[in-house]
Amino acid sequence: MSKLLLITFDGGAEGHQLAGFAQKLGLPFDVLCISGEAPTEIGAARVLNAGLAEVPPADALAEGLKSLVAGYSHIAGLSNMRSKDVLARLAGLIEAGMVTDVIGLQSPTSFTRPMVAGSVIATVEVLAEPVILTVRPAGFPADPVSGSSPVESVTLAASGQAQRISVTARGGARPDLSQARVVVSGGRPLGDAETFERVIGGFADALGGAAGATRAAVDSGIAANELQVGQTGKIVAPELYIAAGISGSTQHMAGIKDSKLIVAINKDPDAPIFEFADLGLVGDLFEVIPEIRAKLSV
Ligand SMILES: Cc1cc2nc3c(=O)[nH]c(=O)nc-3n(C[C@H](O)[C@H](O)[C@H](O)COP(=O)(O)OP(=O)(O)OC[C@H]3O[C@@H](n4cnc5c(N)ncnc54)[C@H](O)[C@@H]3O)c2cc1C
Known part of the structure; x- marks a missing residue:
């Protein structure tokens, strides 16, 4: 049966x-x-x-x-x-x-x-x-x-060739990217790890969400490897996905397609991400994010 x-x-x-x-x-x-x-x-x-x-x-x-x-x-x-x-x-x-x-x-x-x-x-x-x-x-x-x-x-008898030595949690108290209801992601323009953490991590924390990144951000050492979202990273499906300074490559979009609401912040009005975004904000992310946070008081 x-x-x-x-x-x-x-x-x-x-x-x-x-x-x-x-x-x-x-x-x-x-x-x-x-x-x-x-x-x-x-x-x-x-x-x-x-x-x-x-x-x-x-x-x-x-x-x-x-x-x-x-x-x-x-x-x-x-x-x-x-x-x-x-x-x-x-x-x-x-x-x-x-x-x-x-x-x-x-x-x-x-x-x-x-x-x-x-x-x-x-x-x-x-x-x-x-x-x-x-x-x-x-x-x-x-x-x-x-x-x-x-x-x-039920009894699950699990024994194999590999043995776990230790597990170190990364990302602090933030929810897991693949399970989070809100994801705030940043791209290459964040510039360095400290700025990424302050601007993207801080915004994610204020919204009770997870932080994500593009492969360009990961490859440039701006964000940790496990934050990569996309075809070769994690697939996410949050209620709200905020993409800040992200161009909208096919490989990145492959990982966020199932998000309920995509909000894009990009200073280039012709950035491909605006074709997919439900809400597009044309502007500098370093000005737009603080403005949103001030309006939401978070
Ligand atoms: C096989 C393969 C697999 C890949 N897998 C992935 C993957 O899993 N995930 C992934 O993300 N990528 C993946 N990539 C890479 C992908 O093709 C893109 O290169 C990458 O997504 C681009 O990242 P980005 O948007 O951060 O950078 P960019 O393409 O450089 O875009 C930056 C954007 O930020 C905007 N901007 C600049 N300054 C500001 C500012 N101050 N305020 C607001 N906006 C600003 C620009 O207008 C631009 O649109 C893969 C590529 C290959 C070949």
Whole structure:
């Protein structure tokens, strides 16, 4: 029988983001919660709670997941670096089909996904079963669900060749870029790391959001590597994306397409980003950002 397993790595928020996909797919579904708070209110038949203190390294986790995913026709996680790392390994181990970055579906075996930096949308028919999917949640808004799902404890035995020595958090208390509701990103004109942190980081903090950057900013040492947004960086889908001093290259836009509202600040009225922005402010970011902050009193 066709059945979906949603996989959440470290908390209920991921389950809520995947709920809309499960509703659209329309199959009965369970949620496997590896670590963090179990998402019990998204309409799952069962919540399988592994209850690990921390998410194991990818090779061990993929190995441990093998037995837990048996019997499911579809296995899905959020589209992010961790899913692509763990779920791609799992697909190899269990010889499953895999489609990443799913943004739509026509049937339980036919999915749409962006390709070539988002300039084309491919429809992919998967003949293998099971199929493993990574999903971009912006394409699947969820309907409200009532009631709470029963929780069952499961054992996830994760041991592999890699051992995590230490984890150092970067970016302080800011929300994770891929999960943030507000993202403020800056480009090359920020000039140096101190200015980037003061202008972009400060604005992001004032709005309770995450800071992001273009590859040009990262390559010039203005912003940290993990802040890169785009085709070769992180894919974001916030409620509000503010792009300051960003030209709007195809590669950058590929990472922000699913944002609900894009606000661009650029001093060049012909900058390509204005073609995509919902709101465009022509002006110098070093004047416009303080003006906005003063108006919002943040
Ligand atoms: C294979 C490949 C993969 C790539 N992947 C990525 C990716 O993942 N992410 C990514 O971002 N890029 C990526 N790039 C790079 C991309 O092509 C662009 O070079 C990059 O996005 C440009 O960054 P930028 O907008 O900061 O800089 P620029 O293109 O230099 O643009 C700066 C903009 O700021 C404006 N400006 C200047 N001063 C001010 C000011 N004071 N106030 C307001 N506006 C101002 C200018 O008018 C200009 O529009 C990739 C490129 C390749 C080839």
